[in-house]
Amino acid sequence: MPLLSVRDLHVEYRIPDMGISIKALRGVNLDVEEGDSLAIVGESGSGKSTLALAILRMLKPPTVVKGSVLINGVDVLKLSEDEFNRRFRWSFISIVPQASQNSLNPTMRVRDHFIDTARYHGVDEHEALRRAFEMLEFVKLNPVRVLNLYPHQLSGGMKQRVLIALAMFLNPKIVIMDEPTSALDVVTQLEILKLVKSINRDLKTTVIFITHDISIVPLVSSKVAVMYNGIVVESGPMRDVLANPLHPYTKALIEATPSLSESIDRIKPIPGEPPSPLEEIRGCQFWPRCPRVMDVCRVEEPPDININGRVVKCHLYR
Numbered sequence: 001m002p003l004l005s006v007r008d009l010h011v012e013y014r015i016p017d018m019g020i021s022i023k024a025l026r027g028v029n030l031d032v033e034e035g036d037s038l039a040i041v042g043e044s045g046s047g048k049s050t051l052a053l054a055i056l057r058m059l060k061p062p063t064v065v066k067g068s069v070l071i072n073g074v075d076v077l078k079l080s081e082d083e084f085n086r087r088f089r090w091s092f093i094s095i096v097p098q099a100s101q102n103s104l105n106p107t108m109r110v111r112d113h114f115i116d117t118a119r120y121h122g123v124d125e126h127e128a129l130r131r132a133f134e135m136l137e138f139v140k141l142n143p144v145r146v147l148n149l150y151p152h153q154l155s156g157g158m159k160q161r162v163l164i165a166l167a168m169f170l171n172p173k174i175v176i177m178d179e180p181t182s183a184l185d186v187v188t189q190l191e192i193l194k195l196v197k198s199i200n201r202d203l204k205t206t207v208i209f210i211t212h213d214i215s216i217v218p219l220v221s222s223k224v225a226v227m228y229n230g231i232v233v234e235s236g237p238m239r240d241v242l243a244n245p246l247h248p249y250t251k252a253l254i255e256a257t258p259s260l261s262e263s264i265d266r267i268k269p270i271p272g273e274p275p276s277p278l279e280e281i282r283g284c285q286f287w288p289r290c291p292r293v294m295d296v297c298r299v300e301e302p303p304d305i306n307i308n309g310r311v312v313k314c315h316l317y318r
């Protein structure tokens, strides 16, 4: 049984005052096994962060969430909020959210963030500080100094390390990291990526790493899922997917990614524009930009097709 299994997950953001409804997820299927390091990659607006928020039950009405999210076999979308918080949040699954640099409370010292989180889960202050020491050392910060600092006294890289330590502090089985390096300089980015790798390798935590940058995927993950306009279009072992992409979107994304070792002339921008969130596309979501589009693509949504341990959503492989 997968540790996390997402089935036919739909999310619709509704703005009742304006009579607008935006489909952010359109039937996502995804399995994550214990010990996996999975990268979820796609352009902005593809639904990566929405997927993370839906898994963590962080989307509230009027947003509509349908489908199932099985964590360790339990459909967490069916639990009360209190039960989910008590059984799963932080202690089984945690998140380093996007723009997390702003998610520390500026009026609280670092130590109080740890104590607050621990108190909710019935962990006493002494144990909370012992664990905070351990995790801050793991993320290569000096606990004696950092625990007494306020967020404004930390650099961007230090804040990100504190947030990773907080996410790991109650020893969760799964941690989701949503673009944890996007606001950092390249040197700090590399240090954080090494840390992410070490969380998976040394602490044996299952890591889901969300990024728009496919070039960093080999540094942090052994599996990859590619998202486009609210669906997973291809998933499988990272090396196979990057070396031999099956879905035309995956191929286009790789060809559009700059590399330091190759000529800039090699880069091919993806034709067309990402779809507007208000646009309804029938059939395959990628057909307006796909170089291999066929008649069937414009009318029929492709199914998930299994090919040698990979899953691809494209009529070319039927």
Ligand code: SF4
Binding pocket: 247, 248, 249, 284, 285, 286, 287, 288, 290, 291, 292, 293, 294, 297, 302, 313, 314, 315, 316
């Ligand atoms: Fe292209 Fe058709 Fe495959 Fe969609 S289903 S990616 S339009 S070939």
